[in-house]
């Protein structure tokens with residue numbers, strides 16, 4: 001784990017509910033990647049929600065954040081991260097960083113995260129929060145993430161936390177051979193299928209990883 005940022009041995013008073021959540025991810029949802037579980041057991045999710053919602057931070061629910069958006073459900077954060085099969089050396093592009101919670105989990109299990117968010121208010125808050133917690137392996141950009149981040153391409157892994165009508169072409173083009181992209185895709189703005197695309201020598205392998213529900217991906221290669 002690249003976790004110099006958050007120190008799990010420093011008590012923040014939420015160890016017990018956070019530990020219970022992680023046992024639920026392991027037992028009920030069968031999340032098996034120990035590095036992902038350790039990251040979920042480390043990131044202080046209560047610091048990524050509004051003060052008034054802190055007591056709900058370790059329940060397995062999405063919660064409202066600014067701009068009409070949501071912090072993703074812990075289960076879906078763990079599942080998408082696990083699907084990326086990160087070993088610790090990867091450069092990861094994240095689209096739709098929102099509160100920065102998923103960004104923090106990725107930053108603990110990969111080498112470097114490139115976080116893109118289209119709403120300025122969320123991007124600015126997330127950056128300040130992640131810097132304050134101590135993360136130093138994240139680059140931030142406020143932009144339409146459906147265009148990817150060409151100057152830093154190719155990426156070993158990509159995670160999109162909002163659902164579009166199709167897989168944005170610039171993203172698959174910026175994927176390294178052997179790299180994985182996890183993205184919700186669907187013809188309805190709020191209900192999707194979680195898809196994993198792996199770039200191979202010859203083309204792309206696409207796997208259906210089950211139904212999911214995300215806020216809409218808005219942009220040039222998303223919903224208009």
Ligand code: SAH
Pocket residue numbers: 065067069070071072095096097098099100101102103116117118119122143144145146161162215216217218219220222
């Ligand atoms: N994982 C985040 C999820 C936030 S919700 C969290 O747990 O906090 C999804 C986010 O995607 C929203 O913040 C929304 O503003 C953002 N988004 C939607 N379309 C986008 C686009 N084209 N580029 C970048 N971000 C986008």
